[in-house]
Amino acid sequence: MTNNGPMDAVEDIIVCRDVHKWYGNFHALRGVTTTVQKGEVVVIIGPSGSGKSTFIRTINRLEQHQRGDIVVDGIELTNDIRNIDAIRRDVGMVFQSFNLFPHLTVQRNITLAPTKVRKMPSHEADAVAMELLERVGIPEQADKYPAQLSGGQQQRVAIARALAMQPNIMLFDEPTSALDPEMIKEVLEVMRELAESQMTILAVSHELGFAREVADRIVMFDEGQIVEDLPPDEFFNNPRHERVKHFLSQIL
Amino acid sequence: MSTITEPTTTQLPPPRSETGLVGWLRANLFSSGFNTVLTVVVGALAGWALWFGLLWLFVDSDFTVIKTLGGLLLIGQYNSEQACGEARNCFWRPQVALLLVTLMLGMSWAVAGGGLTKRIAILVTVVVALFAFLPYSLERMGWDVRLLLVANVPALLLGWALARYTALGTWRWVAILAVVAFLLTLVLLRGLPGVPGLQPVSLLYWGGLMLNLLLAVAGIVVSFPIGIALALGRRSRLPVVKLLCVVFIEVFRGVPLITLLFMSQVLVPLAFPENFPLDSLLRAAIIITLFSAAYTAENIRGGLQALHPGQAEAARALGLPGWQTTLLISLPQAIRNVIPAIVGQFIALFKDTSLVYIIGMLDIVELSRKFATSHVENGMLPYLDDVHEVFIFLAVVFWIFCFGMSYVSGRIERHLGVGER
Numbered sequence: 001m002t003n004n005g006p007m008d009a010v011e012d013i014i015v016c017r018d019v020h021k022w023y024g025n026f027h028a029l030r031g032v033t034t035t036v037q038k039g040e041v042v043v044i045i046g047p048s049g050s051g052k053s054t055f056i057r058t059i060n061r062l063e064q065h066q067r068g069d070i071v072v073d074g075i076e077l078t079n080d081i082r083n084i085d086a087i088r089r090d091v092g093m094v095f096q097s098f099n100l101f102p103h104l105t106v107q108r109n110i111t112l113a114p115t116k117v118r119k120m121p122s123h124e125a126d127a128v129a130m131e132l133l134e135r136v137g138i139p140e141q142a143d144k145y146p147a148q149l150s151g152g153q154q155q156r157v158a159i160a161r162a163l164a165m166q167p168n169i170m171l172f173d174e175p176t177s178a179l180d181p182e183m184i185k186e187v188l189e190v191m192r193e194l195a196e197s198q199m200t201i202l203a204v205s206h207e208l209g210f211a212r213e214v215a216d217r218i219v220m221f222d223e224g225q226i227v228e229d230l231p232p233d234e235f236f237n238n239p240r241h242e243r244v245k246h247f248l249s250q251i252l
Numbered sequence: 253m254s255t256i257t258e259p260t261t262t263q264l265p266p267p268r269s270e271t272g273l274v275g276w277l278r279a280n281l282f283s284s285g286f287n288t289v290l291t292v293v294v295g296a297l298a299g300w301a302l303w304f305g306l307l308w309l310f311v312d313s314d315f316t317v318i319k320t321l322g323g324l325l326l327i328g329q330y331n332s333e334q335a336c337g338e339a340r341n342c343f344w345r346p347q348v349a350l351l352l353v354t355l356m357l358g359m360s361w362a363v364a365g366g367g368l369t370k371r372i373a374i375l376v377t378v379v380v381a382l383f384a385f386l387p388y389s390l391e392r393m394g395w396d397v398r399l400l401l402v403a404n405v406p407a408l409l410l411g412w413a414l415a416r417y418t419a420l421g422t423w424r425w426v427a428i429l430a431v432v433a434f435l436l437t438l439v440l441l442r443g444l445p446g447v448p449g450l451q452p453v454s455l456l457y458w459g460g461l462m463l464n465l466l467l468a469v470a471g472i473v474v475s476f477p478i479g480i481a482l483a484l485g486r487r488s489r490l491p492v493v494k495l496l497c498v499v500f501i502e503v504f505r506g507v508p509l510i511t512l513l514f515m516s517q518v519l520v521p522l523a524f525p526e527n528f529p530l531d532s533l534l535r536a537a538i539i540i541t542l543f544s545a546a547y548t549a550e551n552i553r554g555g556l557q558a559l560h561p562g563q564a565e566a567a568r569a570l571g572l573p574g575w576q577t578t579l580l581i582s583l584p585q586a587i588r589n590v591i592p593a594i595v596g597q598f599i600a601l602f603k604d605t606s607l608v609y610i611i612g613m614l615d616i617v618e619l620s621r622k623f624a625t626s627h628v629e630n631g632m633l634p635y636l637d638d639v640h641e642v643f644i645f646l647a648v649v650f651w652i653f654c655f656g657m658s659y660v661s662g663r664i665e666r667h668l669g670v671g672e673r
């Protein structure tokens with residue numbers, strides 16, 4: 001990612017400068033500085049409580065940072081409501097617990113935001129939904145309710161729902177850690193396909209096989225700070241910090 | 253060491269002692285010495301009560317008093333001389349209101365496409381129409397009254413056809429038309445000055461079951477949206493809105509309804525000029541509605557609080573603005589989760605309508621009580637022993653309506669269970 005020619009200038013799609021976040025007195029993010037380029041796939045790992053979720057949630061302003069700057073797709077995150085709405089339209093998010101809307105069908109889960117926020121005509125939204133369901137491999141489930149689907153299918157619907165807003169960036173917060181092993185595979189498959197389509201992806205995940213294969217960079221958090229940021233090969237074979245080695249030894 | 257069993261497809265029947273009546277009795281009623289004693293004692297008490305109950309019901313009771321009171325219990329003094337004039341020709345007005353109800357039932361049946369709605373619609377209509385063939389007369393029950401009762405059948409079919417074959421066949425239209433029908437009912441009952449046949453009938457004379465039902469329907473329909481607004485207001489981030497809602501809710505929940513009704517009659521005339529335009533019945537209706545709204549608000553707030561925070565988060569992450577998140581994601585789920593509590597509140601409201609006796613209105617309960625005391629006091633009426641029958645009849649009437657609501661709510665819950673978390 002660093003050897004683009006001058007004509008093919010890299011575009012920094014996410015820029016974080018010295019970001020701090022407190023929950024009450026608890027200092028959850030302690031000066032996070034990083035940059036993500038368009039099309040890059042960044043996998044975030046780190047021990048529990050290290051601030052991975054907090055960081056990823058500040059990027060679409062589900063959490064508010066208190067110091068430092070975050071610029072997403074050219075828009076600075078401030079308290080300006082219009083900016084926040086613009087960012088959220090541009091950034092899709094997938095949660096650990098799926099968070100599908102249980103009272104709506106799969107189809108309606110996907111078309112809701114495009115019709116209400118983007119004012120897309122409903123027949124068009126329906127077509128987009130079907131297309132996305134094909135893409136994540138479950139077009140036959142369109143008329144079911146979320147509770148009637150397996151966990152893996154639900155998570156794939158959640159991905160389709162986020163994609164329906166045609167975001168430039170996708171955030172994943174441990175998308176597979178609530179799933180049984182055989183379902184993890186089907187979700188990772190969809191994510192892999194997404195990564196290959198030049199989507200910018202920020203994913204908290206401890207699926208190291210996936211990270212090794214798909215990520216451009218692996219970022220490790222500890223105690224609210226980034227302690228390592230390397231391409232997968234170097235990260236696994238030649239980490240610079242003791243803490244990374246220690247962490248890897250624990251989860252491998 | 254374990255015993256390894258070969259996989260088998262043959263199913264064994266359950267042990268004999270756990271099936272059938274004998275098994276059930278043994279497991280549930282006679283499982284120990286103490287339980288056996290308990291079963292025998294309770295059984296004896298129940299049998300004794302049942303015996304005397306049935307004895308009274310089939311030997312001593314005389315329900316002719318209900319027949320005589322009939323029209324009075326249904327509409328109170330609405331068709332009396334003071335209310336309606338010498339001709340006493342007002343009975344058709346509540347009857348036409350009833351036709352509007354069956355019309356709406358017919359439309360609902362067509363829109364719902366059968367099932368429970370269909371069964372309720374047909375049951376109600378048939379029961380109402382059968383009244384036309386009772387061998388005795390309700391209040392001045394001439395052929396016109398009987399005809400209007402039978403007319404409920406064509407009204408039902410007309411409603412069904414309307415919804416089936418015109419553009420009116422959607423729930424949205426049914427809801428709109430139901431509100432129109434209700435307003436029409438009020439106009440019809442109140443009358444229009446100068447229109448022949450529609451001479452105004454003072455609210456003072458509205459009574460009987462009709463009054464209970466009108467108050468309940470208006471109260472339910474109006475209190476529900478107010479309750480939602482209060483629940484949202486109480487969760488608002490604007491301190492003033494929040495404070496107002498909290499104060500409103502806590503005042504109405506903290507004071508007995510009967511006290512509020514007294515206050516509406518005693519305090520309002522003090523605070524406002526004598527010719528305050530709100531009739532005392534209207535004031536009572538407003539109080540009952542607001543009282544119910546305060547409870548509904550708390551039920552809905554409970555439902556909102558119980559929602560997984562991830563729901564609103566997911567909606568916000570998709571770019572839905574706050575009000576749409578509330579309207580499309582939070583509220584529908586919250587309301588669905590508290591349907592039993594809300595219906596419980598509606599049932600309470602229906603029963604509370606009998607408190608309008610405080611302001612001197614003769615609802616179905618107060619009419620019965622008046623009847624009982626008046627004939628005890630001066631022996632005017634010939635049914636000296638018939639008070640029991642009247643109150644038992646009242647209990648049955650209230651039970652039918654309340655159980656009906658509760659049954660329908662159960663069915664709705666099960667129906668909505670499809671998309672449960």
Ligand SMILES: Nc1ncnc2c1ncn2[C@@H]1O[C@H](COP(=O)(O)OP(=O)(O)OP(=O)(O)O)[C@@H](O)[C@H]1O
Nearest residue numbers: 023024026028046047048049050051052053054055
């Ligand atoms: N809403 C909150 N209020 C108070 N403290 C919070 C809140 N959310 C998170 N924290 C705290 O902030 C720290 C970082 O939390 P975060 O959820 O970002 O960790 P994480 O790295 O995602 O951990 P995990 O792997 O367990 O998901 C934790 O110590 C957590 O207790």
Ligand SMILES: [Mg+2]
Nearest residue numbers: 052053054173
């Ligand atoms: Mg987390």
